[in-house]
Amino acid sequence: xxxxxxxxxxxxxxxxxxxxxxRAEVDVGGAFSFGQAYVALSRVxxxxxxxxxxDLRPQDVSVSREVLQYHGYQLQTVTxxxxxxxxxxxxxxxxxxxxxxxxxxxxxxxxxxxxxxAANRExxxxxxxERIAQQQAAAAPAQ
Numbered sequence: 001x002x003x004x005x006x007x008x009x010x011x012x013x014x015x016x017x018x019x020x021x022x023r024a025e026v027d028v029g030g031a032f033s034f035g036q037a038y039v040a041l042s043r044v045x046x047x048x049x050x051x052x053x054x055d056l057r058p059q060d061v062s063v064s065r066e067v068l069q070y071h072g073y074q075l076q077t078v079t080x081x082x083x084x085x086x087x088x089x090x091x092x093x094x095x096x097x098x099x100x101x102x103x104x105x106x107x108x109x110x111x112x113x114x115x116x117x118a119a120n121r122e123x124x125x126x127x128x129x130e131r132i133a134q135q136q137a138a139a140a141p142a143q
Contacts, residue, residue, distance in 0.1 A: 013040045020045060027053035034064040 013028075013036050021043045028037040037060055044050040109117070 016040065016043045019043055021049070022046075023049035023051075025051040025053060028056065028060045029054060031060055031062065034062050034067070037061040 013031070016024075017039055022045055024044050026040050026044075028040050031037045031040070037056070041050070
């Protein structure tokens with residue numbers, strides 16, 4: 001007796017982090033952590049390989065306040081549904097630029113290290129000039 005079986009695999013959104021999938025059937029209805037919907041949807045290489053088990057709703061997507069602020073968004077309204085206990089928020093862009101990362105302080109170098117860096121730079125430039133001269137000589141027609 002033969003029974004036709006079709007192989008299938010299932011994994012959690014957390015397990016899929018870092019993976020690249022060509023095809024996936026996704027249900028983000030149970031997403032409970034910031035960014036889970038993004039992780040689930042971004043694992044697939046193209047929209048042709050993505051099947052949604054149901055339509056994506058605003059309450060399925062949660063974004064942390066810090067991420068919204070970093071990208072210049074401000075929460076404007078929060079709507080709470082009393083029956084289901086779910087919450088949804090809308091965000092709109094502020095007129096502020098993105099915060100610029102602060103430059104990291106450079107470690108101080110000793111005079112000997114600075115001299116070695118300068119000498120290495122000069123040696124590399126000399127080797128480059130020599131290589132260019134050799135290439136030009138090889139490319140020049142013989143007289």
